[in-house]
Amino acid sequence: MSLQMRLSAITLDCADPLALAAFYQQATGLEPHPKSNADFAGLNRADGLFIGFQRVDDYRAPQWPDQTLPQQIHLDFEVEDLDEAETRLLELGAGKPEQQPNEARWRVLTDPAGHPFCLVRG
Known part of the structure; x- marks a missing residue:
């Protein structure tokens, strides 16, 4: 029997959750989560997917493609x-x-907090 899982959220570490949420909101048009605050902000997609941004003290941005501070995760947008x-x-x-x-x-781009993400031809 296989385990049934549905992706419900993706959360990125950053220094300023509200600023990073604003960047992605402007880029994607997703709706801001009503309980977003300075420590944790989020965006909602109509199908239920949540993208979260959590404040981390002493956040250090990944350095792509250098692996000194590895990217660990990246998002792709068509x-x-x-x-x-x-x-x-x-x-x-x-x-x-x-x-x-x-x-x-x-195209490989980085968000304002340094996370790499890709734009792919849809």
Whole structure:
């Protein structure tokens, strides 16, 4: 008998949960969780998926692709137009590492807290 599991939440460590939640809210259009605060903020998706952002003292951002501070997890977002999505996210405060393994198919960006995420052609 297999175990039935449904992904319900993804939580990222960061120094400023409200700021990181605002970045992802602007990027995705997800709804802010009504109980978000300075220690833990979140976004809700209509199907129930929750993306959380928790404050960690002395947070140190991962360094992609360097593994001195490994990424440990990253998110992928499908987009119709890589260039348009990249431009918009950079305007919102994302960063773009020099290392881009396959820019024609996907883009590696970093959120304002340093977490790498990918834009993939949908």
